[in-house]
Amino acid sequence: MNLPPLSLYVHVPWCVQKCPYCDFNSHGQKGEIPEAEYVQHLIDDLKADLHLVQGRKIHSIFIGGGTPSLLTGAAYTRLLNEVDNLIGLEEHCEITLEANPGTVETGRFKDYVKAGINRISIGVQSMQNDKLKALGRIHGSDEANYAAQQAKEAGLNSFNLDLMHGLPGQTLDDALSDLKQIIALDPPHISWYQLTIEPNTQFASKPPTLPQDETLWDIQEQGVELLAQAGYVQYEISGYAKPGYQCQHNLNYWRFGDYLGIGCGAHGKVTDANTGLITRTEKVKHPRGYMDLIKPYMYKSWHVEQDDLAFEFFMNRFRLVESCPINDFNKLTTLPLQSQQSQQSALNQAINKGLLTQTDSHWQVTLKGHRFLNDLLELFV
DSSP states (O other): OOOOOEEEEEEEOEESSOOTTOOSSOEEOOSOOOHHHHHHHHHHHHHHTGGGTTTOOEEEEEEEESOGGGSOHHHHHHHHHHHHHHTOEEEEEEEEEEEOGGGOOTTHHHHHHHHTOOEEEEEEEOSOHHHHHHTTOSOOHHHHHHHHHHHHHTTOSEEEEEEEESOTTOOHHHHHHHHHHHHHTOOSEEEEEEOOOOTTSHHHHSOOOOOOHHHHHHHHHHHHHHHHHTTOEEEETTEEEOTTOOOHHHHHHHTTOEEEEEETTOEEEEEOTTTOOEEEEEEOOSHHHHTOTTSOSEEEEEEOOHHHHHHHHHHHHTTBSSOEETHHHHHHHOOOGGGOHHHHHHHHHHHHTTSEEEOSSEEEEOHHHHHTHHHHHHTTO
16 A cells, blocks of 8 residues: 655653643653753664654654753754664655743754754743743743744744633733734744643643633634734644645644654554554653663554544544545545445534535535534544
């Protein structure tokens, strides 16, 4: 079978302090980060996964965390050189690094560009200091402005500003003011999404007061309009980009592409060229266990069951604004659609409810379907 593109996710688990809304695998920094040791473990972890590559080059790389901008440019030079030597990078391979504005020293982004990073995603979250304090962020609005300016001057292909709305105590005017300030910084890409209270976070145990549903609805409707007026085209549920600046890593992920995951707690998804079986992988979560030389990096791996495959495919694809080729279902899952009675029923229900349209060749989520995405996806559970 023709394999999908192969991306690489790299996890850096340390951050300065854990934010109360964060449910990612992140660990507050205690003392000096063992940078050289961790990079060597990442390289060894990648070597252990080389059998999953199956002749492909790396389509895109995303370095997430934690706070990857706590590591130096030299660390990423070493890591990316090894990735290129061991596997190879596709031409124009997009390489993204997440950065916290509170960790951006002058010249740091230029060091990352020298290392091969060509896209940076900056976690701004809000432009109002009281909201940032409520979120437990270590930066203020001045650092956010500075980081955006550094990104512009660093010679990157693109950069993203991450902004949340629906924050504790946030009004409609607050949220739109944040968005206007982000737009004024003129990033090629904006990630704009609503704060959700996730289980096993500080906010879950001590929930803050969030805006009423009516306010959230107004923020969403007016915010989308503001973004469109400024030339940002929505291409996935929280992704808005100027033409030509969509995040290629995100697109491969949502299109049900493959990706290797290296680093603490990193997840991967890989298709077997011979059998079509899809394997999901998960690495050891805690830095101490991950860097224990007598233990494998792999925590667990499992084949996706046929009953789950169709659901996982639609869960991914229907987050995208673009239409989905019907042939992709068989091509990426190896399942004949006709054999999936429950999924066929869900598709018919979605069409009848006006959440989805279907032509001979494509499915298209409607405007109503995107607005009520959870209702659409629940049909496939």
